[in-house]
Amino acid sequence: MKLLDILRQDRMLPLFTPTSVEDGIQKLTSLQAAGIRAAELTHRSAGTLEIFREVRPHFPGLQLGAGTIFSAEDAHAFADAGAAFIVSPCLVPAVAQACLDLPLPYFPGAGAVREVWEAQQAGAAAVKLFPGEVLGPAFVRALRGPLPNALVLVSGGVQPTRQSVGEWLDAGAMAVGLGSKLFADPDGLEGTVADLLQFVHERGQNA
Template sequence: MSGLLDVLTRDRVLPLFTPEDLRASRTRLEALQDLGVRAVELTARSPKAATNFGTLRREFPNLLLGAGTILDPDTARAYLAQGAAFLVGPCLIPEVARVCREVGAPYLPGAGTVREVVEAQGAGAEIVKLFPAEVLGPAFVRALRGPLPGARLLVTGGVTPTEESVRTWLEAGALAVGLGGALFKLPAEQQLRRLKALLATARQLTPSEARP
């Protein structure tokens, strides 16, 4: 079991954002760390994000900082060289999976069908990103866990920052939920207060594979 899997099994929530502004990203990570968050996905959606990632990785050695939206092996190698603890993508890229296997880094590729989940697992993914969740819905997670009861799913792209939404996805069988834009678009004074409540709710729910 990887360190990331341990963390998501406990926290059940993965915050994610693009580190476009270094100062703001530093402040956000400090606040997340104070809440007890141990893993954060920093999406690689701009040149500034790539530049800032290495700085933030050095400044927050106790956080598992992963890089998201990884679409090619060169980008994968660049982020891993900067210390990325894991890589996330919207779909399975076999070459990226191979790069991650070579260095033993967790890779969370996106999947939107049962076949894609199986293919991601076959490529070595311990956790598969279910995306876009807003299209698939919690019923898909429940149905998928019939033929694939051991599938560990990170649900993103459809989770709203409410206790009802988080609970619905986790009780459907997701290992964890990714919270990004919808959470961080809230007024600054509400973001951490809301996340604190969501973490408390999520941590009380036992992952499906751990239930007797």
């Protein structure tokens, strides 16, 4: 399935920075066992690219993307390592162009109506609304007025609970990004994700 189709169905994108190959494999194994079909590894350390390159072959059926990408060089490097999509905290024109050339879906961050519109004009597959905890669900709801076709992935501040995820989806988010709060309990990771997936699948597709 295409990435956006997966996100429209599963409504969530887990994301984390792997500390080692073993850490990446362990977390992704739990996510995949819970039913996750797309995840993001964030590029926040010098070793992330090599970890990504070694982890990628273990999950051929997973749409695995690279996040926190600020340069075209990194976008190409992660694409060569098998990244299925690229994410940035803000719109980076050089990365947007690289993703168009590759081609790979690009999710740039945005925190204002103008930024969402500019991301759309740059060819973004969807926009990562960031930081979610500052903007709140009301922003997503208001955004649908001037930009009703904007595909929004909320990141930052989403709690790994049915209530929190439901609030964002009710506001009009296509999906939510779940980071450090989701991974705070490694032993409960698979169960929490499976429960949230059950919740969003029961809700049906609203995006």
